[in-house]
Amino acid sequence: MDITVVGEGAALAAPDTLRLHAGVEVRRASAAESFAAVRAAAARLAQALGQAGIAAEDVRTVELSLGPEYEAYPKVAAYRAVQGVEVVVRDVGRADHIIDTVAGVGEEARLNGVAFEVSDPAKALAEARVAAFRDAAAKAAQYADLAGRPLGRVVSVTEEVRGLPQPMGRAQTMVAETDASISPGRQTLSVAVRLGYDFA
Secondary structure (H helix, E strand, O other): OEEEEEEEEEEEEOOOEEEEEEEEEEEEOOHHHHHHHHHHHHHHHHHHHHHOOOOHHHEEEEEEEEEEEEEEOOEEEEEEEEEEEEEEEOOHHHHHHHHHHHHOOOOOEEEEEEEEEOOOOHHHHHHHHHHHHHHHHHHHHHHHHHHOOOEEEEEEEEEEEOOOOEEOOOHHHHHHHHOOOOOOOOEEEEEEEEEEEEEO
């Protein structure tokens, strides 16, 4: 006979990488004009990011669209073109500068959101594993005590990393402390471990 329990553990980590979703958007009378204009604006954006220290491999095109906007169908009011990029900022201390760089491209610039990441979560996950294992072991010991039976050795271990890091509630405090317009706050990494024990 055996017993299986699940333990959970979590650890906090400070994000060190920002993914900025940005791009350019234009409207022109013809599809050709709109597409040419958005490509020119995108080239200016790429140049500005490069001058701000963003490596070319840290800029990835994630959106490219062109289509009509109707005044009253089927009458076309304008053609809208969008080119979006994901920018990886590897120094979160420069986040404001990079965002200002995007905004400085001109009226075509668009900012569509940010996401913070922990580039190397290994240390935080190791801490979470320790907490999860201890949690599972405590549960197993309690069940054995309740059953009045000795708890044997661990015969199986299965790990599950619980989802993506979730932002913690320190963001507003850190903004006040650093005078930054945005802040990475802190994130939590969670692990669940399933332990199987001999149960005599």
